Amino acid sequence: MFGLNDTCILEQDQEYLSLEDYQGRVSRWCAGCGDNGILGATQRLCRDEQLPREKTVFVSGIGCAARFPHYMNTYGFHGLHGRALPIAQGVKIRRPDLNVFVNMGDGDCCSIGTAHWIHAIRANMDLVVMLHDNGIYGLTKNQASPTTPSGLKTNTTPRGTLLRALNPLTVTLGVTNASFVAQVGEWIPDLLYEVIRQAYHHKGLSFIRILQRCPHFTAELYASLLTNPDNILLLTHENGMQISETTAKIYKRQETHDPTDLNRAREIAEMSDKVPMGILYRNEQIGRYDELSKSGIIPNWERRAAVLESAFDRIGIQTNVPE
Amino acid sequence: MKEQTVRAEADSKQLIQADEHIIEILSDSGEGAQTAGQMFATMSAKAGNSVWTVEIIPAEIEPPARSAPGASGNRIRIGSFDITNAGDEADLVVAFNEQVLMGGMSAGKFESGCIILLESMWGKHPNPAIAREYAEMMEKLRKTDYRIYEVPMEAECMKYVQDARRGKNMFVVGMLCNIYSRDLNYAYKEIENRFKAKKPTLIKPNVDLLEAGYRWAEENLDFRFEIPTCPVTGSQLVTNGNTSLALGIIAAGMEVCSMYPITPATSASHYLSQALYEAGGIVHQAEDEIAACAFAIGASYAGKTAVTITSGPGMALKTELMALSVMAEIPLVLVNVQRGGPSTGLPTKVEQGDLLAAIFGTPGDAPKVVMAPATIEDCFYCMITARKIAETFRTLVVVLSDANLATGQQAFPRPQLKKEWDAPPIDQSPIPKGAKAYDWDPKTGLSRRFIPGQPGGMHTLTGLAHTRASGVAYDPEANQEGCDNRSLKLAAFQKTLKAPKVFGDADGDLLIIGWGSTKGAIEEAVTRVRKDGMKVSALHLTYLQPMASGIKEIMQQFRRVMTVEINYSDDPAHEMIDENNRRYANLAWLLRARYLIDVDCWSNVHGQPIKPGSIERMIRDRMTSKQTH
Incomplete structure (x- = not known):
C-alpha cells in the first residue's frame, strides 16, 4: 500500500537466515545453565556469517554439552562419550565444504576422550572445538571431572577431590601443532561471541575452553570471576580480539598479548592468580592434516579402474603360456 | 592322498x-x-x-x-x-x-x-x-x-x-x-x-x-x-587375502580406510596406503582402534561408506562404535582379520574365534550383517558386496577374514572390472519438506539416509534411542519402534539370500558345515572320503548373520551334522564335560540355537590352518564309531 513491491521483500527474506532459522529443538538444559549462552552466541555467529544450514555440522560426544546439536537447526551428530573429535575429523576429511563444529564437556574431552583431544590438536584439521568446562560431570549427577578443583566434594569424592585440576590450556598449548587456543567465560556475551567468531575464521583446529557455569553442581566454581572482574586478565592485541568499550571498562586488568607468542601464551596459561580470557595463541602457518593428506587426484571409477588394472598387471600371471 | x-x-x-x-x-x-x-x-x-x-x-x-x-x-x-x-x-x-x-x-x-x-x-x-x-x-x-x-x-x-x-x-x-x-x-x-x-x-x-x-x-x-600341470590357462592374479581385500576396497568405490596397526590385519592397509592414495582416497592411521572406527563412521556419515580394518582385539575396542553405526544407521564396513585369542592371544596365528563376538558382542540389541570370505578370491569380491549391503540397509557389515587367508597366496582368475561395483556419488539433492531422517518403511524397516549438504535434511543423528524425526526418545514406545525396525532390516536382507549349495550329495550320513577359510580343507577332506564311498557332504556358509533360508532343510537330509572350525570347543570325552556344560564351537552354537538340531562340532585352537588330512582322519573315526553322536 506504500508502493513497495512485496514479492521482492519476500525473496530477500527467504535468502536471509535469521536467528530463528538456526534454532533447533527447545533446549532442555537447566535454567541458568551456561550452555544456553554458548548456544545463543553460536547461533548468532551462524546468522552473522549466514552459514548454509545444510553445510554446517555440529558434532558432540555425550554429556550435558553434547545435547548442543539437537538445539541447532543444522546437521548434527550426537555420537559417543569422548569420541566427538575423531568423528568430526572423519566428517571433515572428504568434505571441505562443510563447516564442522565440535561441542564437548570436560569429562568428554579431558577424561574419556583425552587421546583424541591430543591427536586432534596435532592433526590440526579445520574444526571449531568448544570445550564446555563446568568442572563436573553434570548429566550423570555430580562426579568429579579432571577439571574439578582440588578438595571439592562430589558424589565420587565425598572427602574432597585429591588431585589438582587439569589445566586444559597448558595441555593444549603443549601439543605439537596447536594452532588456535583461546579461553572465555560464557557469561560475557561479547567476548564469547568474539572468540567463537575468530575461531570460526581460523584455518585449522581452533580450541576454545569456555568456562561454563553449572547452576546445579558447581554454582560457585566461577563465582569469584563474576563478582570481581579483576580476577580476569583480558588479553588484547591488534591481532587479537575486538573488544567493545563497555567490556574494556568492566575488565580493567588487561595484557597486550601477541597471539603469535607461544612462550608467553604458555606462561599466561599457567597463571594461578588470574584467569586469562582471550586468544592465547594463533598460528595459521601450521600444516593441516585435511590439506596435507590430499592427493589432488579426483576419485572416480575411471581412476579406480586404472589403479586396479595396473595392480593386477603387477601381481598377474599368464598360466600355461610359454615365456 | x-x-x-x-x-x-x-x-x-x-x-x-x-x-x-x-x-x-x-x-x-x-x-x-x-x-x-x-x-x-x-x-x-x-x-x-x-x-x-x-x-x-x-x-x-x-x-x-x-x-x-x-x-x-x-x-x-x-x-x-x-x-x-x-x-x-x-x-x-x-x-x-x-x-x-x-x-x-x-x-x-x-x-x-x-x-x-x-x-x-x-x-x-x-x-x-x-x-x-x-x-x-x-x-x-x-x-x-x-x-x-x-x-x-x-x-x-x-x-x-x-x-x-x-x-x-x-x-x-x-x-x-x-x-x-x-x-x-x-x-x-x-x-x-x-x-x-x-x-x-x-x-x-x-x-x-x-x-x-x-x-x-x-x-x-x-x-x-x-608335478603335472593342470589345465587352467589365462590371466590369473597371485596374491594373498589381505591384498585381495585391499583391491576389493578400491573396486567397491570406498575412499576412506581408517585403521590402527594390528597383526595380522595391517598388511591390507600397507597395500592400500599407496594404492588408495593413487585412486584419490586416503588411509587414515588413527591414534587408536576406537578413533579409527569413529573416523570411519564420521566419513561414512558425510557421504561415502568407509571401511575400518582390524583384528580381534581391535574389534573389541570398537564395540561401542559398532553399536553406534547400527543404532544411528550409518553404513560402515568393518573387516576383522581374525587371529588367535582371547586377549592378545596369538597375534600371528590362525583362529576363527570372533564369530559370536561379531554377532553378539555389542551390548543391547545391535542387528548387523556378518559375512566371511572363504577364499582369497572371495576377499576381493566380498568387499564390493559388503559396501553395497551396508549402504542399501544403512547398517554395519562385519567381514570376518583370518590369518590363514591374510598370509596365504593363491592364484585366481583376474577380475573383469565392472562399473556397477562403484559407489554412487554423494547425494546432495534437496530433501522433500516434512521427510524424516528415520522414516522407517513398515515392511522392511528401511529409510532414506540424509547426508550433510542435502538442503532441508537438517537433523541431529544420535546414538540415543530416537524417534522417526531423530529426536531423543522419551516415550517408551519409541525405543521399541526403533529396535523393531532395525531388526526388520536384517529380515528384509535375509530374504535376498540364497541357500548355499551342498558340496557332495544332498543327503547322507554326515554333513560338515564350515565358514571362512576352512572351506578348501574341508572340501578336500570330504572329496577324499567320498572316494571311499562314504556318504559325507559339506556345506559352507558365507552369511553368518543373517543366515539364508533352507539351511535347516539341508541339515535334515543328513543323519549327523557337525561343524569344523578353528576355534575353541570343549573336549566331549573329558570326564568333566557333559551335555549340561559342554561349550561348542562358534558356528555350532549358532546352528543349535537357531535350528534346534543337535549339531556337533570339531575344532581346535592350535593356531594353525586345519589340515585336510586331520579332517579326513576325524571323519573316518566318526564314521566308523558306533555312536550316533
Whole structure:
C-alpha cells in the first residue's frame, strides 16, 4: 500500500537466515545453565556469517554439552562419550565444504576422550572445538571431572577431590601443532561471541575452553570471576580480539598479548592468580592434516579402474603360456 | 592322498611323479627364504601348477639366529589339481640351519619320509657350541625316517659371491628348479623382474647362483619330481587375502580406510596406503582402534561408506562404535582379520574365534550383517558386496577374514572390472519438506539416509534411542519402534539370500558345515572320503548373520551334522564335560540355537590352518564309531 513491491521483500527474506532459522529443538538444559549462552552466541555467529544450514555440522560426544546439536537447526551428530573429535575429523576429511563444529564437556574431552583431544590438536584439521568446562560431570549427577578443583566434594569424592585440576590450556598449548587456543567465560556475551567468531575464521583446529557455569553442581566454581572482574586478565592485541568499550571498562586488568607468542601464551596459561580470557595463541602457518593428506587426484571409477588394472598387471600371471 | 609313481631315469636318478607336493623353505629372519619361496611359487603358478603358499613369520622383527621360534620362510603347496588350502605335511624341506627345523618337526608338520635339504656348514663351525648343536640335531634326525641330504650351500655360493648370506636363497631356487623339473627360463624372468628396476647389476650374480644351485642338485641328488600341470590357462592374479581385500576396497568405490596397526590385519592397509592414495582416497592411521572406527563412521556419515580394518582385539575396542553405526544407521564396513585369542592371544596365528563376538558382542540389541570370505578370491569380491549391503540397509557389515587367508597366496582368475561395483556419488539433492531422517518403511524397516549438504535434511543423528524425526526418545514406545525396525532390516536382507549349495550329495550320513577359510580343507577332506564311498557332504556358509533360508532343510537330509572350525570347543570325552556344560564351537552354537538340531562340532585352537588330512582322519573315526553322536 506504500508502493513497495512485496514479492521482492519476500525473496530477500527467504535468502536471509535469521536467528530463528538456526534454532533447533527447545533446549532442555537447566535454567541458568551456561550452555544456553554458548548456544545463543553460536547461533548468532551462524546468522552473522549466514552459514548454509545444510553445510554446517555440529558434532558432540555425550554429556550435558553434547545435547548442543539437537538445539541447532543444522546437521548434527550426537555420537559417543569422548569420541566427538575423531568423528568430526572423519566428517571433515572428504568434505571441505562443510563447516564442522565440535561441542564437548570436560569429562568428554579431558577424561574419556583425552587421546583424541591430543591427536586432534596435532592433526590440526579445520574444526571449531568448544570445550564446555563446568568442572563436573553434570548429566550423570555430580562426579568429579579432571577439571574439578582440588578438595571439592562430589558424589565420587565425598572427602574432597585429591588431585589438582587439569589445566586444559597448558595441555593444549603443549601439543605439537596447536594452532588456535583461546579461553572465555560464557557469561560475557561479547567476548564469547568474539572468540567463537575468530575461531570460526581460523584455518585449522581452533580450541576454545569456555568456562561454563553449572547452576546445579558447581554454582560457585566461577563465582569469584563474576563478582570481581579483576580476577580476569583480558588479553588484547591488534591481532587479537575486538573488544567493545563497555567490556574494556568492566575488565580493567588487561595484557597486550601477541597471539603469535607461544612462550608467553604458555606462561599466561599457567597463571594461578588470574584467569586469562582471550586468544592465547594463533598460528595459521601450521600444516593441516585435511590439506596435507590430499592427493589432488579426483576419485572416480575411471581412476579406480586404472589403479586396479595396473595392480593386477603387477601381481598377474599368464598360466600355461610359454615365456 | 598324495599319489606318486616312481621310475628310474637313465642316469640312475629317480623321477617321481606326484599329483602334489608341499615344500617348506626355512631360514633365519633376513636370509631370504621368503623371497625364494615367493619366487618359486610364482614360477610354479606360471608353469601351470595350482599353488597355495603360506608365509612362515616369526613373531619378532629380529628373532635370535639359529632358533626354532625364529624360523622364517614359506610353505608352498603345488599340485596338478585345484589347490584350495595349505594341505597336510611337508614333503620336502630346505633348511638354512638345523635349528629352524625344530618347530616344524615337533609340530608334526613333516611327512614321514620327508626329504630334508640341510645347510651343512654348521657341522664344521669354528664355534664348538654350534658344531655340537648341529651334531646333536643330526643324531636326532637320523633316528627319524626323514631322508636327510647335507648341502654345502654356503661353500658353493662363496664360489660366486663374497657374502653368501645374501644369495643363498637364489641357490635354493636353483636347486628347486632342478628338483621339480622347472624350466630355468621361468627363473631368469623372475630374477630380471625383481632386479631390473632397482639394481640391474645384481642380475648376473643371482643368475650365477641360480645356475649353481641347479647344477649342484643335478650332480648330487638322486631324485627329481614332476608335478603335472593342470589345465587352467589365462590371466590369473597371485596374491594373498589381505591384498585381495585391499583391491576389493578400491573396486567397491570406498575412499576412506581408517585403521590402527594390528597383526595380522595391517598388511591390507600397507597395500592400500599407496594404492588408495593413487585412486584419490586416503588411509587414515588413527591414534587408536576406537578413533579409527569413529573416523570411519564420521566419513561414512558425510557421504561415502568407509571401511575400518582390524583384528580381534581391535574389534573389541570398537564395540561401542559398532553399536553406534547400527543404532544411528550409518553404513560402515568393518573387516576383522581374525587371529588367535582371547586377549592378545596369538597375534600371528590362525583362529576363527570372533564369530559370536561379531554377532553378539555389542551390548543391547545391535542387528548387523556378518559375512566371511572363504577364499582369497572371495576377499576381493566380498568387499564390493559388503559396501553395497551396508549402504542399501544403512547398517554395519562385519567381514570376518583370518590369518590363514591374510598370509596365504593363491592364484585366481583376474577380475573383469565392472562399473556397477562403484559407489554412487554423494547425494546432495534437496530433501522433500516434512521427510524424516528415520522414516522407517513398515515392511522392511528401511529409510532414506540424509547426508550433510542435502538442503532441508537438517537433523541431529544420535546414538540415543530416537524417534522417526531423530529426536531423543522419551516415550517408551519409541525405543521399541526403533529396535523393531532395525531388526526388520536384517529380515528384509535375509530374504535376498540364497541357500548355499551342498558340496557332495544332498543327503547322507554326515554333513560338515564350515565358514571362512576352512572351506578348501574341508572340501578336500570330504572329496577324499567320498572316494571311499562314504556318504559325507559339506556345506559352507558365507552369511553368518543373517543366515539364508533352507539351511535347516539341508541339515535334515543328513543323519549327523557337525561343524569344523578353528576355534575353541570343549573336549566331549573329558570326564568333566557333559551335555549340561559342554561349550561348542562358534558356528555350532549358532546352528543349535537357531535350528534346534543337535549339531556337533570339531575344532581346535592350535593356531594353525586345519589340515585336510586331520579332517579326513576325524571323519573316518566318526564314521566308523558306533555312536550316533
